[in-house]
Amino acid sequence: MSEERGRPGAFELLPWVPSVLGVLVMLGLLGFAVVNLRPSGGDLAATPAAPPPSSTPPFLAGPAEPEPPPNGGAATAQTPRPSPSPSPPTTTQAPPPPPLVGRFVVVDTFKDSFIGEVRVTNTSKTARGWTVRLRFGSSVGGLRTFWVERAPRPTLERSGDLLTFTSGAPIAAGKAAQLRFQLDRDGSGVKPSACSVNGSPCL
Known part of the structure; x- marks a missing residue:
């Protein structure tokens, strides 16, 4: 009678049957998952295959996207610089005429x-005296006479072929004096090689 009491009865084991079955089912599902999720050959971290190349021909493809600006900066539109306006032409003013x-x-x-004349005109607003210097070429010879029309005779100084006449009276403002002289000549050249009034060239 004592041995029958030490063995558990069928009714005592019945509550554990569902738990044991549940554990067995979980173990079976776990084994199935491990078998199905395991990669077929090769390393576990396999490199994914590269996508197939595009079949679109280059000439049918759209325009290429612009490259991003360097250093990650935002692209800025370049504002066109206005063209400089042409500067007005500079006008060079002629120097004022000399007083004489x-x-x-x-x-x-x-x-x-021949008889030559240097007409001296006073363009200033005051009376001015004058000095005329003349030099002629080799075709012109000696001086015969000289005078000023309706005015005192000027003085004369010679230095080689240079003749210097100095007024005997000033010229009034806006008026003119006619210095005349008669010179010998040998040929047709009678134009002076140098002529000035108070340092300004004759016209």
Whole structure:
């Protein structure tokens, strides 16, 4: 009678049957998952295959996207610079005329001499004296006479072929004086090689 009491009865084991079955089912599912999720050959961390190349021909493809600006900066549109406006042409003003202006002319010619004239005009607003300097070429010879029309005779100084006439009276503002002289000549060249009034060239 004592041995029958030490063995558990069928009714005592019955509550454990569902638990044991549940454990067995979990073990079976776990083994199934391990078998199905295991990669077929190779390393577990296999490199994914590269996508197939595009079959679109290059000439049918759309425009290429612009490359991003360097250093990750945002692309900025370049504002066109305005073209510089042309500068107005510079006008060079002519220097004002000198107070006394001289002009050489030939009044008359003869066989072996001629009469020349330097007309001196006073363009200023005050009376001014004048000095006329003349030099001629080799075709012009000696000085015969000189005078100023309707004015005192000027003084003369010679230095080689340079003739210097100095006024005997000033010229009034806006008026002119006619210095005349008769010179010998040998040929047709009677134009002076140098002519000035108070340092300004004759016209």
